[in-house]
Amino acid sequence: MLKLTVNGRDHEVGDDVDPKTPLLWVLRDTLNLVGTKYGCGVGQCSACTVHLNGVPIQSCQVPAESAVGQKITTIEGLAADGKLTAVQQAWIDEDVPQCGYCQAGQIMRASALLARYPQPTDAQIDTEMAANICRCGTYVRIRKAIHNAAAKVAKKGSAS
Amino acid sequence: MSVYLPESMQKVYAARREQARALSRRSFIKLTGAAGGGFVLALSLGSSDKALAQAARADAELNPYVHIRADGTVVLYAKNPDVGQGVKTSLPLIVAEELDADWDKVEVHQSIISAELYGLQLAGGSLSIPMNFDTLRRAGATARAMLVAAAAKTWNVPESEIVTEKSVAKHPSGRSATYGELAAVAATMPVPAADSVKLKPKSAYRLLGTRVTGVDNGKVVTGQPMFGIDQRVPGMLYATFTKAPAIGGRVASANLDQVRALRGVKHAFVVAEVGNPVLFDLSGAPAVLSGVAIVAGTTWNAMQAKKALQVQWDESNASRDSWTAAVAEAKRLSTQAPNEVLGQAGNVDAAFAAGKTVEALYGYHYVSHADLEPQNCTAWHKGDGVEIWAPTQTPQAAVDAVAKLAGVPKDKVLLHQLRGGGGFGRRLANDSVCEAVLVSKQAGNIPVKVQWMREDDMAFDYYRAGGFHSLKASVDNAGKLSGWQNHFITFSMDGKQPVSSGNIDKAEFPANVLANQRMAQSFIASKIPTGPWRAPGSNVIAFCVQSFLNECAVAAKRDYVDFLVELMGAPRALPPDPFGGVFHTGRAVGVIKAAAEKSGWGRKLPEGRGLGLAFHFSHQGHFAEVAEVSVDASKKVKVHKVWVVADIGPVVNLSSAENQCQGSVVDAVSTAMGLKITFENGRVEQTNFDQYPLIRIDKAPEVEVHFVSSDYAPTGCGEPAFPPVAPAVANAIFAATGQRPRMLPFSAEGYSL
Numbered sequence: 001m002l003k004l005t006v007n008g009r010d011h012e013v014g015d016d017v018d019p020k021t022p023l024l025w026v027l028r029d030t031l032n033l034v035g036t037k038y039g040c041g042v043g044q045c046s047a048c049t050v051h052l053n054g055v056p057i058q059s060c061q062v063p064a065e066s067a068v069g070q071k072i073t074t075i076e077g078l079a080a081d082g083k084l085t086a087v088q089q090a091w092i093d094e095d096v097p098q099c100g101y102c103q104a105g106q107i108m109r110a111s112a113l114l115a116r117y118p119q120p121t122d123a124q125i126d127t128e129m130a131a132n133i134c135r136c137g138t139y140v141r142i143r144k145a146i147h148n149a150a151a152k153v154a155k156k157g158s159a160s
Numbered sequence: 161m162s163v164y165l166p167e168s169m170q171k172v173y174a175a176r177r178e179q180a181r182a183l184s185r186r187s188f189i190k191l192t193g194a195a196g197g198g199f200v201l202a203l204s205l206g207s208s209d210k211a212l213a214q215a216a217r218a219d220a221e222l223n224p225y226v227h228i229r230a231d232g233t234v235v236l237y238a239k240n241p242d243v244g245q246g247v248k249t250s251l252p253l254i255v256a257e258e259l260d261a262d263w264d265k266v267e268v269h270q271s272i273i274s275a276e277l278y279g280l281q282l283a284g285g286s287l288s289i290p291m292n293f294d295t296l297r298r299a300g301a302t303a304r305a306m307l308v309a310a311a312a313k314t315w316n317v318p319e320s321e322i323v324t325e326k327s328v329a330k331h332p333s334g335r336s337a338t339y340g341e342l343a344a345v346a347a348t349m350p351v352p353a354a355d356s357v358k359l360k361p362k363s364a365y366r367l368l369g370t371r372v373t374g375v376d377n378g379k380v381v382t383g384q385p386m387f388g389i390d391q392r393v394p395g396m397l398y399a400t401f402t403k404a405p406a407i408g409g410r411v412a413s414a415n416l417d418q419v420r421a422l423r424g425v426k427h428a429f430v431v432a433e434v435g436n437p438v439l440f441d442l443s444g445a446p447a448v449l450s451g452v453a454i455v456a457g458t459t460w461n462a463m464q465a466k467k468a469l470q471v472q473w474d475e476s477n478a479s480r481d482s483w484t485a486a487v488a489e490a491k492r493l494s495t496q497a498p499n500e501v502l503g504q505a506g507n508v509d510a511a512f513a514a515g516k517t518v519e520a521l522y523g524y525h526y527v528s529h530a531d532l533e534p535q536n537c538t539a540w541h542k543g544d545g546v547e548i549w550a551p552t553q554t555p556q557a558a559v560d561a562v563a564k565l566a567g568v569p570k571d572k573v574l575l576h577q578l579r580g581g582g583g584f585g586r587r588l589a590n591d592s593v594c595e596a597v598l599v600s601k602q603a604g605n606i607p608v609k610v611q612w613m614r615e616d617d618m619a620f621d622y623y624r625a626g627g628f629h630s631l632k633a634s635v636d637n638a639g640k641l642s643g644w645q646n647h648f649i650t651f652s653m654d655g656k657q658p659v660s661s662g663n664i665d666k667a668e669f670p671a672n673v674l675a676n677q678r679m680a681q682s683f684i685a686s687k688i689p690t691g692p693w694r695a696p697g698s699n700v701i702a703f704c705v706q707s708f709l710n711e712c713a714v715a716a717k718r719d720y721v722d723f724l725v726e727l728m729g730a731p732r733a734l735p736p737d738p739f740g741g742v743f744h745t746g747r748a749v750g751v752i753k754a755a756a757e758k759s760g761w762g763r764k765l766p767e768g769r770g771l772g773l774a775f776h777f778s779h780q781g782h783f784a785e786v787a788e789v790s791v792d793a794s795k796k797v798k799v800h801k802v803w804v805v806a807d808i809g810p811v812v813n814l815s816s817a818e819n820q821c822q823g824s825v826v827d828a829v830s831t832a833m834g835l836k837i838t839f840e841n842g843r844v845e846q847t848n849f850d851q852y853p854l855i856r857i858d859k860a861p862e863v864e865v866h867f868v869s870s871d872y873a874p875t876g877c878g879e880p881a882f883p884p885v886a887p888a889v890a891n892a893i894f895a896a897t898g899q900r901p902r903m904l905p906f907s908a909e910g911y912s913l
Contacts, residue, residue, distance in 0.1 A: 010406035016459065018423060024461040029398065034390040035383015037530050037581070038459075040614045047532060075383030088381040095373040095815040098823055099244030100380035100387075101581030102531045107381060133849065135532040136244050136581045137826025139860035141819065159287035 002068055006031060007077025024048045028072060032070040033160035035075035035104045039133070048130040049105035050074045050135065056112040075104035086156070087111045090149035098136035106132050110146050119150050129131075177732035188225075188302045190351050200227045201303050201351070212233045213905035224674040225299040226255060226465065228307070232340025234261045234327055237271040240282040241553050242376075243531075243583030245878040246816035247626030249375045251292060253813055257367045258300030258360060261339070262326035268375040272798055273555040273575045283580075284551040284588055284692070286779035289812055293874050301374040303902055310345035311337055362810060362871070386579045388551030391538045393607040396468060397426055397600050399466055400462040401610055402469055403451040403620055406842035409478035410450035419454060422468060424461030426677075430452045434565065434598070437591060438479075439653065440622045440648025440660040444560025446594045449620065453599045457753075459611055459632050462895070466613070479687035479842030483525070486626065489684050494521050494630035498647045498680035503666030512641030514633030518715045522704040522906035523628040529693055532616040533581020539596035540607040545572035545606075546597055550578035554586040561590050585692035589622050615847045622691025623837055625651055625662035639716035641709070641727055643676040652683035652692070657807045658688060661696035661747060665737070668701060669777065670709065670727055671732070672743065674732050677761035688839060694827065695879035697867040698778035699886075703832070703904055706774035706887030710894065713718065720891065721756045725749050741875075747807045750868055751784040755805040758866055759786035765896075768792065772891025774884040781880030783808040787861075787888040791896045795911045799829050799861040799889060804881055809874040811867050821881040822863040828885030830855030834907045859913045880902045 002013040004026070011031055022041075027033045027050070039047035040059050048059040051073040062119050078085050084092070087110050106129070113120055115129045120128075125146055134142065166394035177348040188201045189871045227235040252268045255261075270436035273281055280291065304324055311329040312319040314337070323330050330336040339346075362368075369849050379386055412428045417427040452471055456462035538549040539562075546566045552558045555577050562569045596610040612620075630647040650662045657663070664681065666748065693699060713723035731746025752775050753759075759771060769790040776783055786803045811817045834853045838845045846852045886904060893911070894900040901909045 010360050016424070017458065018464075021460045022460070025458060026187055029458040029460070032392065033262075033383070034385050034392075036536070037387075037532075038389065038611075040849050041463075042521075042614070042850065045532065075381075084381065091381045092373050092377045095371070095377065095819060097244075097374055097377055097380045098246065098819060099532070099580060099582045100376065101373075102384045103380050130856040130858040133532065133854050133856060135530060135827075135854060137823035137830070137855070137860065138819065139826055139855075139857040140822045140863050142857060 002064055004064065004067060004072060005070070006033065006072045007074060007080055013064065014044060014068065017064070020063045022060050023050070023062045023064050023067050023072070024059040027059065033076050037104055044133070045102070046109065047105040048118070049108040049132065051108060051112060054112065054115065056109045075108060078107070082089050085111065086149040086152040087145070088146040090152060094141050094145040094148055096120050096138050096141040097144050100134060100136055102134045104137055106134065106142055110142070110149070114150060114153065117152060120146060177806065180447045186582055188299065188351050190347070201225050201299055215742050225296070226259065226303040228303065228339050228343040228346065230340055230343050231752050232327070232338050233267055234265065234339060235267045235269060236261070237269050239278040239281050240288045240890070241272045241281070241555060241577055242749040243283050243285060243551070243553055243587060245288070245820065247283065247288045249372060250813045250816055251288060251296060252375070253367055253372055254296040256367055257302040258297045259304045260324040260326065263372065265327065265368055266497065270577050273559060273577060275556055281555055283583055283833045285584070286645050286781070286879045288499065290780055290873060290875045296352065297359050298357055301359055302352060305352045305357055306346045306349045307339055307342045309349045310342040313343055313349070314342070315626070324582040324598040342747060347828065352368040369811050369814055370811050373815060386596065387533055387547070387581050388536045388549065388578045389533055389581070389611065390536070391549040391578060391609060393538060393540060393549070394610055396456060396538065396607040397455045397603065398458035398459045398462050399453050399455045399598065399608050399610045400466040400470065401431070401453050401595050401615065401616070402453050402466055403449045403616070404473045404475065404478060405619065406473065406475045406478035406480070407620070407689065408449070409475045411452055412472040412474040414452050416452070418466050419469055420880070422457040422465045424458060425465045426455050426593065427757070428452065428459065429602050430599050431595070431602065438687060438689040440589055440689065441586060442554060442557055442559040443566070443709060446561040446565040448594045448598060449591070449593060453602065455599065455603045456782060457609055463613065478804040481686055481842050483626070483838040484840065486684050486686070489848060490628040491521070493649050493682045493684070494628065494647060500680060500683040502664070502670070502681055504678040507647050507673070508643045508676045508678045512632065512634045512678040515636045515717070516715055517632060517634045518711050519632045520711060520902060521628060521630050521709055522708065522902045524626055524700045524703065524785055525838065525908065526623040526626040526688065526835050527693065527831060527835050528618050528621045528623055528852065529584045529586035529844070530581070530618065530854065531582030531584060531586050534614055535586070535592040535612040536610060537593045537596035538607060539600040540594070541601035541605050543565060543605055544568060545574070547574045548593060548597070549576045549578055550593050551578045551587060552590055552593060553580065554590060558590040558593045561594055565594055565597050566601070584694045585696065588623065588692055597873060614849070618846055618848065618852065619844045622660065622689045624693035624699065625659050625690040627651070627662055627700060628881060631704065631708045633708065635712055635716040639718045641670065641674065641712055641723070644670055644674050645678045646680070647681070648681040650681060650683060651688070652688035653686060655683060655685065658683070659690040661692045662690055664697065664701060669705060669743070671780065673727060673729060673745065687842065695778055695882045698776060698883040700773065700904065702776035702883035703886040703890065706776065706884065707890045707900065710772070710887070710891045711900070720905050721752060721761055724752055724775060740913070743777045744782070747870070748777060751775065751782050751805045751807050752865060754868060755784035755786050755803055758805060758864065759788070759803040761786065768896055769896070770892045770895025772888045772893070772895055774887035774891060775878070776883040779885055781876035781877065781881050783884050785884040785888045787892045789889060789892040791893055795909050797893065797906070801862040801864065802885065802888065804863065804865045807868040807870050807876070808877055808880070809870055809872040812874055817867065817877045818865045820877040821865040824879070824881035825863045825885050826855060826860045828882045829889065830859060831912065832886035832889055832904055832906060833913045836905050836908065854912070
């Protein structure tokens with residue numbers, strides 16, 4: 001029996017699930033949180049990015065048992081109160097997605113980037129976001145949306 | 161030109177084009193009994209209205225295009241699959257424009273799959289916009305006319321005095337009513353005849369040409385289930401499917417009993433080959449490669465069991481292809497007379513004798529589609545029918561294939577069209593759909609999701625074919641292109657015709673504008689499956705042609721823009737291709753000159769930095785693009801920026817069209833610089849993204865997109881921005897260094913990003 005804390009909720013994963021199952025597949029198949037995506041299974045594409053205690057990780061590379069007792073956040077948990085985050089809203093405002101398949105992973109990594117660097121430079125965006133592949137090539141808009149989200153947060157901060 | 165289809169498929173496309181023309185002339189009919197009242201408009205496609213209404217009711221929501229509900233909701237149906245090309249937004253946007261609907265309150269639903277209701281439903285050939293623009297405009301205008309008639313009747317005023325805006329009808333007297341309030345009366349009004357419905361002039365557009373964010377973006381950013389891989393059905397099991405490493409190999413035996421004993425495994429069995437699975441086929445013929453299915457309670461258990469699976473393969477019929485051998489054979493063939501002359505005009509040999517000649521051999525590797533969502537399908541074979549949840553680009557062909565495979569009538573196949581995590585042509589083939597149906601059946605008629613691993617997706621594709629072009633051309637004393645010869649060396653499975661999407665049109669530019677030219681081809685035998693890959697044919701031919709033309713311009717000591725503009729000659733429309741595309745030399749010159757202007761063509765650049773321009777016409781779109789690159793001594797390339805100038809007629813959704821151009825540029829730089837599939841002894845050598853280095857954000861160029869304002873019919877944008885990129889980059893590398901890559905990807909010649 002594994003106890004996982006996902007998006008602020010505790011889940012018990014039964015003994016029928018191998019504790020070494022990558023977190024990705026427990027999220028998708030067992031907890032029915034399918035926003036986190038499978039792309040390569042070898043830690044190359046980062047479509048499976050989630051936060052472990054606020055740090056972006058590739059959930060295809062992390063056995064579920066090692067996430068026990070840690071705070072797991074998935075794309076479904078970003079707007080937990082029903083209100084989109086600045087990053088999510090920026091993704092809509094800039095119309096970033098094409099097929100949309102990689103975007104959950106992109107948004108998770110971008111959210112962590114902005115938590116670390118509220119006003120990221122292009123070089124910081126390159127360094128952090130190069131972990132994630134977008135097959136449709138929406139990188140031009142991902143960059144723009146990250147700057148857009150940073151500006152949204154800064155504006156909100158200065159207004160309050 | 162953009163036609164790289166076998167003759168049989170060209171006929172299919174010609175028939176579909178005719179169908180689209182016929183559709184756009186037809187009147188709509190009204191279907192009553194819509195859920196929640198209101199009314200619904202459908203096109204009659206030759207079947208009786210009664211049959212049509214029955215087809216519509218197969219879905220609980222009733223039917224498509226326009227549905228005005230009594231509660232005021234305007235529901236618009238998107239008929240074609242969305243795999244990232246944005247048609248789930250752009251197609252309903254066309255209806256909303258003519259309907260004067262309040263876009264912010266429109267609900268867009270994916271339509272059911274029904275040829276009777278919709279004609280062709282396909283994501284391919286950049287055809288969604290050109291094939292549906294007129295029909296969708298008239299669907300919106302017809303519904304609006306009925307709402308206006310309802311308001312006129314209710315208020316007892318002339319229809320001509322009523323204006324509509326944002327789902328509200330208004331009269332100068334101050335009376336107004338929402339579409340919802342008018343829906344019940346509108347449903348009693350006669351449907352106006354097709355020729356009586358007026359369409360808006362372009363100047364009156366409120367939505368078309370603006371930036372509209374994708375209708376599913378809210379779901380994308382919150383991770384809601386949408387994709388094939390997200391599908392869950394009660395009682396569903398998860399399966400992997402293992403095929404022979406040598407393409408076309410068959411299962412001889414496997415350790416199935418051992419596999420069945422593994423954790424979570426419910427079933428393990430052999431699936432026999434069906435049809436001709438190495439041949440790409442749009443006709444709806446079922447095809448499955450022989451393999452072993454492992455069905456388990458979770459994906460991970462099926463994946464773990466797959467690792468323990470041991471199969472003895474019968475490779476007697478499998479591919480033994482070698483890329484290394486193919487390259488050697490191509491070089492040998494390039495020095496010999498071609499097998500076949502496809503077409504010729506004038507006297508190319510005399511032109512060569514009289515002018516200064518240039519010769520070069522160009523080539524390109526195979527590439528994989530690498531959709532980020534690996535192929536998958538959920539199927540439930542129920543004995544007397546089949547239910548499928550599939551992210552396919554060809555849902556109607558999928559239904560045909562499944563009906564044949566399961567031995568049931570087509571109306572017993574219910575296909576749920578799901579969003580595809582990338583398509584690029586891969587999901588035109590329904591091999592994963594056929595696999596899922598057989599796995600569900602053999603597992604005992606239970607719902608099963610067949611999930612390909614990334615390694616399966618890379619090893620079993622209908623690849624973009626590799627190929628070679630042995631080119632020779634001449635320039636005359638005036639520095640003008642005077643002769644052109646292409647000995648095209650491609651692959652063939654049967655020795656009679658090229659592999660799918662590995663063919664060339666005998667009228668391929670510049671043959672279609674030259675007096676002296678010869679187009680010829682030779683074959684290399686192959687069993688490697690190939691198929692359409694974003695901008696089929698064009699995606700490689702543009703590289704060879706626009707690079708080699710640039711070589712000719714250099715030999716003639718001419719500026720490339722001047723050389724290319726001169727080659728186009730007087731503004732005129734060339735004969736149409738089977739996609740309905742009309743290469744217009746005037747439109748070509750328009751985008752070439754605009755690209756030169758926007759990019760500052762001719763400006764002075766520092767050492768090691770260069771500009772390159774290329775033009776290509778495909779998928780009915782005229783595109784000229786300029787790349788600015790720098791190259792260092794170790795052949796490391798930085799693509800700083802790419803300018804795209806497009807003439808696709810009026811733009812439907814500016815945001816989406818621009819996104820497609822930006823994405824095409826990034827995809828094309830990625831593919832040109834570093835992507836290749838190689839094979840030895842019939843086995844593909846690349847297995848995952850560590851060996852197939854898709855571009856990442858830190859290497860992606862800046863992209864500037866301009867659309868030429870033109871009044872031609874609107875055309876698609878998912879593909880035609882791709883082809884000019886590779887030659888623009890190659891020409892820029894030459895401008896920067898004096899050296900030229902002639903093989904795709906450029907990493908094969910020592911270049912890197």
